[in-house]
Amino acid sequence: MVFKRLMGCNVEDLIRWLPEALGSYYEHSMLDIDGLLYRDTPKPLIRLIGKTKPDHQVSLLRIPQLEINIEISDLVHDDIKTIIHRFDLYTRRGGG
Structure with a gap:
């Protein structure tokens, strides 16, 4: 499944939030922003x-x-x- 989000943050903010936002699934995640791989794992369950x-x-x-x-x-x-x-609870800081 694919979910889309438009977030009011920069890359550094997202990197800082991800461990808590994904919880135990953080270890099974991959993060690619603008073609730069910030986090990778073999066979990720979650690809951002x-x-x-x-x-x-x-x-x-x-x-x-x-x-x-x-x-x-x-x-x-x-x-x-x-x-x-x-993920939404940890990243939608303004509640909007």
Whole structure:
């Protein structure tokens, strides 16, 4: 299954959040942003593939943006639902 997210963060933020956001599945994950491999594992269950987007600007505030595709394979529906729920809880800081 593939899930898409547009996130208001930079690459460093995402790297810092991932261990907690993925929990025990972190060890089975791969992260590729703009063609740069930041994390890899043989036969990953979770592949996060992203692209940096232009900053979103509101008045004087600039918010970095990452477009992320989360590809999850070889897991049952309940596990996938749990992973995405946890990921969203840890990465959607503003609750929006």
